[in-house]
Amino acid sequence: MSSPEQASEPERVRAPNIRDVARVAGVSYQTVSRALNDSPSIRPETLARVQTAIEELGYRPNQAARALVTSRSRTIGVLAAQTVHYGPATSIQAIETAAREAGYRLSITNISSSEYASIKAGLDHLMAQSIEALIVIAPQVRVFEALNDLQVAVPFVTLESTGLNSAHSLWVDQIQGARLATRHLIDLGHTEIMHISGPQDWIEAEARMQGFLRELGDADLRTRAPILGDWTAHFGYYAGLELLRYRDFTAVFCGNDQMALGFMHACRESGLSVPGDMSIVGFDDIPEAAHFAPPLTTVRQNFAEIGRRAIEVLLGELRGDTELSHAPVQPELIVRQSTARLA
Amino acid sequence: MSSPEQASEPERVRAPNIRDVARVAGVSYQTVSRALNDSPSIRPETLARVQTAIEELGYRPNQAARALVTSRSRTIGVLAAQTVHYGPATSIQAIETAAREAGYRLSITNISSSEYASIKAGLDHLMAQSIEALIVIAPQVRVFEALNDLQVAVPFVTLESTGLNSAHSLWVDQIQGARLATRHLIDLGHTEIMHISGPQDWIEAEARMQGFLRELGDADLRTRAPILGDWTAHFGYYAGLELLRYRDFTAVFCGNDQMALGFMHACRESGLSVPGDMSIVGFDDIPEAAHFAPPLTTVRQNFAEIGRRAIEVLLGELRGDTELSHAPVQPELIVRQSTARLA
DNA sequence: CCTGCTGATGTGAACGTACACATCACCGGA
DNA sequence: TCCGGTGATGTGTACGTTCACATCAGCAGG
Numbered sequence: 001m002s003s004p005e006q007a008s009e010p011e012r013v014r015a016p017n018i019r020d021v022a023r024v025a026g027v028s029y030q031t032v033s034r035a036l037n038d039s040p041s042i043r044p045e046t047l048a049r050v051q052t053a054i055e056e057l058g059y060r061p062n063q064a065a066r067a068l069v070t071s072r073s074r075t076i077g078v079l080a081a082q083t084v085h086y087g088p089a090t091s092i093q094a095i096e097t098a099a100r101e102a103g104y105r106l107s108i109t110n111i112s113s114s115e116y117a118s119i120k121a122g123l124d125h126l127m128a129q130s131i132e133a134l135i136v137i138a139p140q141v142r143v144f145e146a147l148n149d150l151q152v153a154v155p156f157v158t159l160e161s162t163g164l165n166s167a168h169s170l171w172v173d174q175i176q177g178a179r180l181a182t183r184h185l186i187d188l189g190h191t192e193i194m195h196i197s198g199p200q201d202w203i204e205a206e207a208r209m210q211g212f213l214r215e216l217g218d219a220d221l222r223t224r225a226p227i228l229g230d231w232t233a234h235f236g237y238y239a240g241l242e243l244l245r246y247r248d249f250t251a252v253f254c255g256n257d258q259m260a261l262g263f264m265h266a267c268r269e270s271g272l273s274v275p276g277d278m279s280i281v282g283f284d285d286i287p288e289a290a291h292f293a294p295p296l297t298t299v300r301q302n303f304a305e306i307g308r309r310a311i312e313v314l315l316g317e318l319r320g321d322t323e324l325s326h327a328p329v330q331p332e333l334i335v336r337q338s339t340a341r342l343a
Numbered sequence: 344m345s346s347p348e349q350a351s352e353p354e355r356v357r358a359p360n361i362r363d364v365a366r367v368a369g370v371s372y373q374t375v376s377r378a379l380n381d382s383p384s385i386r387p388e389t390l391a392r393v394q395t396a397i398e399e400l401g402y403r404p405n406q407a408a409r410a411l412v413t414s415r416s417r418t419i420g421v422l423a424a425q426t427v428h429y430g431p432a433t434s435i436q437a438i439e440t441a442a443r444e445a446g447y448r449l450s451i452t453n454i455s456s457s458e459y460a461s462i463k464a465g466l467d468h469l470m471a472q473s474i475e476a477l478i479v480i481a482p483q484v485r486v487f488e489a490l491n492d493l494q495v496a497v498p499f500v501t502l503e504s505t506g507l508n509s510a511h512s513l514w515v516d517q518i519q520g521a522r523l524a525t526r527h528l529i530d531l532g533h534t535e536i537m538h539i540s541g542p543q544d545w546i547e548a549e550a551r552m553q554g555f556l557r558e559l560g561d562a563d564l565r566t567r568a569p570i571l572g573d574w575t576a577h578f579g580y581y582a583g584l585e586l587l588r589y590r591d592f593t594a595v596f597c598g599n600d601q602m603a604l605g606f607m608h609a610c611r612e613s614g615l616s617v618p619g620d621m622s623i624v625g626f627d628d629i630p631e632a633a634h635f636a637p638p639l640t641t642v643r644q645n646f647a648e649i650g651r652r653a654i655e656v657l658l659g660e661l662r663g664d665t666e667l668s669h670a671p672v673q674p675e676l677i678v679r680q681s682t683a684r685l686a
Numbered sequence: 687c688c689t690g691c692t693g694a695t696g697t698g699a700a701c702g703t704a705c706a707c708a709t710c711a712c713c714g715g716a
Numbered sequence: 717t718c719c720g721g722t723g724a725t726g727t728g729t730a731c732g733t734t735c736a737c738a739t740c741a742g743c744a745g746g
Contacts, residue, residue, distance in 0.1 A: 130407070370695075412732080
């Protein structure tokens with residue numbers, strides 16, 4: 001029908017490969033490979049010729065082929081339970097950036113529930129991609145079992161836990177953060193302090209609760225059973241409405257800023273002034289917290305730092321550097337206007 | 344030193360491959376391949392034998408090899424500017440879930456700035472992974488140029504834009520949402536209405552502004568130049584402090600809920616009651632909005648729905664189904680307590 | 687009993703790259 | 717002059733999978 005030269009559509013345009021580049025540059029394919037992996041033994045002018053050819057053809061290395069032959073996927077897996085919340089989302093963004101700069105890509109899998117089956121399915125999905133390392137941002141109680149069951153052999157770290165399994169954890173010192181928050185309330189003269197915690201299976205919720213209880217214990221104050229919440233503002237609100245029917249406390253330490261927001265809402269509806277009648281401390285310092293009514297006293301965590309460190313530690317392990325610093329990141333108390341001295 | 348049987352570490356444990364499975368199952372490797380790709384022509388009992396062998400060896404198909412030979416990466420790329428905000432994060436989570444259920448994985452790349460170079464670098468990083476389809480959640484003005492320059496040939500959709508390029512867009516009808524918000528204020532008797540918009544290069548910010556201006560125009564009301572913000576509560580706060588020095592308006596339509604939160608903060612500091620002295624409408628309906636002081640009237644978008652539809656449309660295109668519905672998702676006005684009839 | 691067909695299974699490529707090794711030109715020193 | 721060494725480049729092979737095709741048994745129809 002038409003001559004090969006002007007064939008318009010018939011033959012599927014194959015992406016150029018290393019041999020096409022070699023032909024154009026007038027070298028062997030191996031030389032092109034060397035140019036791509038910046039081998040020391042290649043003459044500058046040869047390198048230049050190859051680069052010109054690459055440019056001309058719009059050549060891109062085929063990562064699948066590369067992964068196949070090197071058996072390195074250059075992929076880091078992330079198992080996450082909550083990618084919508086500010087904290088995890090911020091960490092993941094930092095992780096992605098750091099990974100990309102190091103030549104790795106990220107594969108994120110969300111688990112919908114903290115059921116063992118769900119965790120296992122997520123992990124399975126990641127392992128099927130032959131990830132080189134794993135980062136877990138999820139309720140970790142059951143994750144360790146799953147890691148075992150699936151015989152996960154890659155380096156991994158869990159974020160935002162508590163050093164429970166310190167060889168594989170990287171964390172903001174949540175216990176310390178909770179102590180800072182609680183101490184702040186005690187210093188203001190409060191003696192009846194309530195705690196609204198995160199879900200029981202989140203280790204970080206557990207850690208914040210521990211810090212709260214220890215600080216109260218150290219001050220010989222009455223401890224009361226913390227309320228187990230779900231991180232949402234809705235929960236904070238409804239828990240607040242319930243709790244405020246008995247006003248037998250003057251301060252609340254909330255497991256995160258969202259629950260604190262909801263609790264403040266409940267205070268308003270119950271006719272309580274914050275901080276006049278009720279002091280409230282949150283945790284996380286989401287960007288909105290400074291604009292709550294009133295601006296929220298809270299504990300700031302550096303989520304991005306945690307993310308960057310996760311990549312740093314994992315890439316280190318992949319290179320064989322063992323014994324990288326797992327020292328916890330220190331949280332910081334940010335005092336705003338939701339807390340006041342007890343009248 | 345030691346007999347091969349009890350050799351403990353020396354030889355690197357190679358992951359089992361399709362041939363290992365074949366040997367254990369007593370079939371040829373091709374039969375195993377058929378079992379994996381549920382071919383119709385395989386006897387049930389043979390299939391069972393293969394599955395048993397797979398189980399026994401803990402075999403996982405090597406995705407790199409598969410991708411190499413089929414030249415299908417089973418990867419969908421996401422180019423995102425903001426993965427920390429509630430809207431994009433929610434969409435991405437829905438995208439990930441839908442993609443995973445369809446057997447695809449996601450590769451997310453964050454762009455740090457809306458510079459052309461940054462967009463191009465991000466796109467380049469994705470294309471290098473031979474993604475099969477692309478989803479863009481970013482300021483889109485320059486994205487189209489970059490898509491052109493890089494000769495991106497895969498199906499793609501941009502999220503949350505405005506039908507500007509409707510063949511490739513999937514969007515909540517932002518113009519309609521903005522009109523709903525503005526109409527609500529007009530219906531309450533407001534005639535002097537201000538708008539704090541998102542950044543100029545975000546098409547969705549532009550669309551909300553358009554909706555605002557059109558609705559005002561239709562009502563023959565005075566239009567004033569919108570303030571160009573950056574989506575943050577901080578901006579809303581400082582813009583509010585500035586604007587409230589001249590109280591020549593009685594209502595504000597904010598480009599998103601965060602800026603509305605900041606603006607409410609500025610109102611409090613300026614001694615204005617919301618909604619008594621100032622009515623405020625936001626956009627997005629983040630989960631916290633219901634607990635602001637006062638609870639925020641806003642426009643709800645179904646971010647998850649958008650995400651799911653993105654995958655649906657792209658997978659459809661990959662299968663060859665053209666003409667899938669790109670009909671915009673309708674937003675919904677949620678009236679709470681931050682708006683009131685003009686006294 | 688042979689032919690042709692169908693369903694089930696096996697064999698030989700090929701995908702695009704990196705590693706191990708081979709080759710080649712060139713150089714300095716005995 | 718020859719030798720070994722070195723730096724630059726080329727050739728064969730393997731990675732694990734799927735596709736195209738070949739083979740083989742079983743069965744129905746003439």
